[in-house]
Amino acid sequence: MSINQSGWRPEMGDAQGSNDAPTFTGNRALMLEEPLIFEIADNSTTGVDFAEEDMPASRLGGLERQSDIGLPGLSEPETVRHYTRLSRQNYAIDLGLFPLGSCTMKHNPRLNERMARLPGFADIHPLQPVDSVQGALECIHELAEWLVKLTNMSSVAMSPKAGAHGELCGILAIRAALEARGEQRDVVLVPESAHGTNPATAAFAGYKVQAIAVTPDGRVDLDKLKERLGPDVAAVMITNPNTCGLFERDMKAISDAVHEAGGYVYCDGANFNAIVGRVRPGDLGVDAMHINLHKTFSTPHGGGGPGSGPVVFSAALTPFAPLPFVEKRDDGFHLVEEETADEHHGQSFGRMVAFHGQMGMFTRALSYIMSHGADGLRQVAEDAVLNANYILRSLEDVLEAPFGKGPCMHEALFGDAGIAEGLSTLDIAKALIDEGYHPMTMYFPLVVHGAMLIEPTETESKADLDQFIGALRSVVERARAGDESLKGAPYHAPRRRLDETQAARKPVLVWQEPELAQAAE
Numbered sequence: 001m002s003i004n005q006s007g008w009r010p011e012m013g014d015a016q017g018s019n020d021a022p023t024f025t026g027n028r029a030l031m032l033e034e035p036l037i038f039e040i041a042d043n044s045t046t047g048v049d050f051a052e053e054d055m056p057a058s059r060l061g062g063l064e065r066q067s068d069i070g071l072p073g074l075s076e077p078e079t080v081r082h083y084t085r086l087s088r089q090n091y092a093i094d095l096g097l098f099p100l101g102s103c104t105m106k107h108n109p110r111l112n113e114r115m116a117r118l119p120g121f122a123d124i125h126p127l128q129p130v131d132s133v134q135g136a137l138e139c140i141h142e143l144a145e146w147l148v149k150l151t152n153m154s155s156v157a158m159s160p161k162a163g164a165h166g167e168l169c170g171i172l173a174i175r176a177a178l179e180a181r182g183e184q185r186d187v188v189l190v191p192e193s194a195h196g197t198n199p200a201t202a203a204f205a206g207y208k209v210q211a212i213a214v215t216p217d218g219r220v221d222l223d224k225l226k227e228r229l230g231p232d233v234a235a236v237m238i239t240n241p242n243t244c245g246l247f248e249r250d251m252k253a254i255s256d257a258v259h260e261a262g263g264y265v266y267c268d269g270a271n272f273n274a275i276v277g278r279v280r281p282g283d284l285g286v287d288a289m290h291i292n293l294h295k296t297f298s299t300p301h302g303g304g305g306p307g308s309g310p311v312v313f314s315a316a317l318t319p320f321a322p323l324p325f326v327e328k329r330d331d332g333f334h335l336v337e338e339e340t341a342d343e344h345h346g347q348s349f350g351r352m353v354a355f356h357g358q359m360g361m362f363t364r365a366l367s368y369i370m371s372h373g374a375d376g377l378r379q380v381a382e383d384a385v386l387n388a389n390y391i392l393r394s395l396e397d398v399l400e401a402p403f404g405k406g407p408c409m410h411e412a413l414f415g416d417a418g419i420a421e422g423l424s425t426l427d428i429a430k431a432l433i434d435e436g437y438h439p440m441t442m443y444f445p446l447v448v449h450g451a452m453l454i455e456p457t458e459t460e461s462k463a464d465l466d467q468f469i470g471a472l473r474s475v476v477e478r479a480r481a482g483d484e485s486l487k488g489a490p491y492h493a494p495r496r497r498l499d500e501t502q503a504a505r506k507p508v509l510v511w512q513e514p515e516l517a518q519a520a521e
Contacts, residue, residue, distance in 0.1 A: 028492075030088075031088075031492075031494065032085045032088065033494070034082065034085040034086055034089070034494075036511060037072050037074070037082055038072050038511045040072075040074070040078065040082065041072025041073055041074050041078075042072075042073050042074075045073040046073045089494045091437075091438040093105055093106070093107060093108070096436065096437060096438075096464075097437065097456065097460050097464050097465070097468050098438055099437065099438065099439075099440040099441075099454045099455065099456065099468065100438070100440060100441050100453075100455060101245070101411045101412075101413070101440055101441035101444075101452075101453025101454050101455045102195070102243055102270065102271065102411060102441060102444070102453060102455060103295070103441070103455065104270075104271070104273045104292070104295035104296065104410070104455060104457055105455075105457065106273075106298060106457035106458065106459040107298070107457075107459040108298050108299065108364075109298060109367075109368065109371070111367060111371060112298060112299065112363075112364040112365075112367040112368055112371075113364070115363050115364065115367040116360045116363040116364050116367075118363075120135050120136065121135075121136060121139070121359055121360070121363045122359075122360070124136055124359065126354075126355040126356065130332075130333075130334060130335055131332070134332055134333055136359060137326050137332075137333035137334075137335065138333055139362055139363060139366055140158055140326045140356070140357070140359075140362050141326045141328055141333055142366060143158070143362050143365055143366040143369070144156045144158055144310070144325075144326065146366070146369050147291060147310055147312055148312060150276060150277065150280065150377070151280055151281050151282050151286075151289065151291070151312045152280035152281070152282030152283055153281070153282045153286070153289070153312035153313055153314055154282075154312075154313055154314055154315040154317075154318045155312070155313045155318040155321055155325075156310050156311065156312045156313065157169055157310060157311045157313070157321045157322050157325065157352070158308075158310045158325065158326070158356065158357045158362070159310075159322060159324065159351070159352045159353050159355075159356055159357045160290065160308075160309040160310060160311055160352050160353075160357075161306075161307055161308060161309060161352075161353065161357070161358060162292070162294070162307035162308065162309045163195075163197065163268070163269075163270050163290055163292045163307070163309045164197045164200070164201055164309075165290075165309050165352065166269075166290025166291075166292075166309030166310065166311045167197060167198065167201040167237070167266070167268065167290055168201050168204065168205060168352075169288075169290070169309075169311045169322055169352050170266045170287075170288035170289070170290060170311050170313075170317075171188070171201055171202060171205045171207070171235065171237075171266065172205060172322070172349050173288060173311075173313065173317045173320040173321055173322070173349055174234060174235050174264045174266065174287070174288065174317065174320075175205065175234070175349070176320040176347060176348075176349040177264065177316065177317055177319075177320050178234055178264075180320070180347055183231075183262070185231065185232055185233060185234035185262075185263070186206075186207060186208055186232055186234065187207060187208045187209075187210055187232045187233050187234060188202035188207040188208070188209055188210075188233075188234055188235050188236070188237055189209075189210055189211075189212050189225065189228060189229075189233060189235070189236045189237070190202065190209055190210070190211060190212065190236075190237045190238075191211070191212045191213075191214060191220045191225075191236075191238055191239075191242070192211055192212065192213060192214045192445070192446070192447050193214045193218060193219065193220065193239065193242035193243050193244050193246075193445060193447065194237060194238060194239040194242065194243065194268060195239050195243055195268050195270060196444070197268075198237040198239065198266075198268055199211075199237075201237070202235075202237060207234060210228065212224055212225050212228065212236075214244070214447055217246075217403055217405070217406075218242070218244035218246050218402070218403040218413075218447070219242070219244075219246055219248055219249065219250065220238065220242075220248055220250065220254060222250045222253055222254060222257070225254060225257065226257050229257060229258065229260075229261035229263065230261060231261075231262065233258075233261060233262075233263045234263055234264070235258070235263050235264045235265065235266050235287075236254065236258050236263060236264075236265055236266070237266045237267075237268065238251075238254065238265065238266070238267055238268065239267070239268035239270065239271065240267055240268070240271070240281075240284075241271045241274050241275065241409040241410060242271075243444070243445040243453075244403055244413050244445055244447065244448070245388065245403070245408040245409050245410060245411040245412060245413045245453070245455075246403060246406075246408060246409060247274075247275070247409050251284040251285070252283075252284050252285055254285075255284055255285025255286065256285060258285075259285065264287040264288070264316070264317065265285055265286050265287045265288075266286075266287065266288050266289070267281055267284075267286040267288070267289040268289070268290065269281070269289040269290050269291045269292065269296075269312075270290075270292050270295060271409070271410055271411075272289075272291055272292070272295070272296045273295055273296040273380065273381065273384055273410060273457070273458075274381055274384055274385055274409040274410030275381055275409075276296055276377050276378075276380060276381050277374060277375075277377035277378030277379075277380065277381055278378055278381045278382070281312070282312075282314065286314065287313070287314040287316060287317050288311055288312070288313050288314070288317055289311065289312050290309045290310065290311045291309065291310050291311075291312065292307065292308075292309055293307070293308040293309070293310065293361050293362070293364070293365040294306070294307040294308060294361060297364070297365035297368045297369060298364065298365075298368045299360075299361045299364040299365055299368075306358050306360065306361060307358070307361065308357060308358045308361035308362065308365070310357075319346050319347045319348075320347050320348060320349055321348060321349075322348055322349060322350060322351055322352045323336065323337055323338070323339070323348050323350065323351050324336055324337040324351070324356055326356075335356065379458075380458050381458075382458075383458035384410045384455075384456075384457055384458040385407075385408075385409055385410060386458075387456040387457065387458060387460055387465060388408050388409065388410050388411050388412050388454075388455065388456055389407050389408055389412070390456075390462075390465055391412045391454055391456055391465060391468075391469060392404060392407075392408050392412035394465075394469045394473075395412070395414065395469060395472065395473060395476070398418070398473055398476045398477060398480065399414040399415070399418070399452070399476055400414055400415040400416065400417035400418055401413070401414055401415075402414075402415050402448050410455055410457075411453055411454060411455035412453075412454045412455075413445075413448060413451060413452070413453050413454075414448075414451070414452040414453075414454070415448045415449050415450050415451060415452070416449060416450025416451075416452075417449070417450075418480055419450070419476075419479045419480060420479060420480060420481065420482035420483075421482075422482070422484070422487075423479045423482065423483075423484075423486055423487070424450065425442050425443060425450040425451070425452055426442065427479060427486040427487055427489065428452070428472075428475050428476060428479055428486070429442050429452075430486070430489040430490050430497055431475040431478070431479075431486050431489040431490065432471065432472065432475060433489065433490035433492075433493050434489055434490045434491055434492045434493070435471035435472075435474070435475065436471070437468060437471060437472075440452050440453060440454045441453040441454075441455075456468075
């Protein structure tokens with residue numbers, strides 16, 4: 001088998017064409033080659049022409065632009081075609097299975113989108129009088145009640161915008177509670193199996209972060225945790241189910257030990273999709289936990305948002321929860337924006353945001369919850385766990401499953417043992433692109449060498465899972481056999497393998513004319 005420096009094989013055809021037949025345009029059938037918008041535009045023209053005499057007199061007082069604006073000029077058809085072609089190069093959940101582990105990329109029912117676009121939700125303004133947004137406040141209040149019931153907690157703060165924002169909310173409430181007790185604890189313990197945002201959040205809040213080791217079966221080492229607990233420990237931040245895709249069986253014992261030592265338990269709820277309707281974190285001694293509405297309750301996830309990360313609190317932390325919150329009274333719903341004298345919110349640490357929260361996310365999440373009901377939400381967790389275990393058992397004969405002796409939860413975790421020397425997890429991931437899939441999460445969690453983390457969620461059918469399993473198995477078998485052509489993958493994507501390290505260290509963010517770019521080099 002002949003292989004050139006790029007890893008191309010004769011039977012694979014040309015990277016730009018097929019079977020040694022490159023095309024004049026660079027297009028490959030309906031996979032269209034699309035240049036940058038600056039490269040297809042004429043900077044001297046615009047899509048709309050205005051007659052000079054129709055231009056009003058300038059009111060800029062001599063501050064008018066004296067040079068060309070430098071923006072590309074295109075007609076409407078050119079503009080629409082450019083962005084439509086770019087959209088075809090974007091992988092999305094509406095195209096296929098999105099196997100990112102620990103991210104819960106599942107189908108978003110269109111019913112939820114329709115509800116979020118109702119004028120009474122989509123067109124309101126945060127400064128409207130409260131009596132004109134009673135329906136929206138009722139929606140927030142009803143969603144809050146569902147979240148409290150599903151977690152068996154005492155209260156919920158709806159204003160945090162996403163998971164890490166929710167983590168900060170919980171840690172600030174814990175700090176406020178400790179200050180109210182007159183204690184200055186300065187250490188937060190974070191297990192190695194927790195999400196990477198957990199230690200970052202604790203450090204951002206001013207705490208020292210210390211790691212707690214995991215056992216060989218991928219769970220928190222309870223004995224090591226107990227040894228480290230002391231008067232300087234403010235809290236433990238634990239992810240459950242954890243990032244190894246496993247449920248923390250000792251969660252109640254962990255909470256009891258932390259409470260006995262005077263600390264609080266923060267639970268990262270990013271993986272709540274695996275236990276919703278089955279396990280109530282409040283029963284496990286959790287004091288605070290964020291819930292990613294944009295994961296568990298099917299609101300748009302990825303592409304920069306929008307997100308929403310409400311935080312549920314135990315009775316011990318409820319008085320310190322942030323403002324504002326919705327309160328139901330005899331005369332309707334009210335948005336409480338000042339500290340109250342009652343025992344429930346009398347010591348709030350303040351605000352997380354200027355306004356209440358993300359209305360669109362609340363509406364979508366409530367639609368999802370109401371359309372599923374309590375029994376449907378329970379089935380969500382059961383099917384998500386079933387799908388993950390199906391993937392685990394279907395691939396464990398060709399991929400190392402470091403914690404595969406028992407069942408996993410929402411995601412299957414594999415390592416790179418058995419892959420031929422010189423090949424890596426990255427090569428497998430890039431080859432998956434040629435198979436038509438977005439790669440799984442790579443090299444995380446750090447406790448597994450060459451980690452591959454796959455979360456199929458509950459919304460994938462057995463047929464879809466079988467096709468993905470077949471594609472990944474094929475790639476892995478090539479990697480085990482030492483197929484060097486994997487080093488050149490992807491071959492069939494709009495772009496070949498990029499130097500991602502160079503792109504991260506020296507990103508080119510501004511387009512320049514080719515002559516100017518060469519001169520700069």
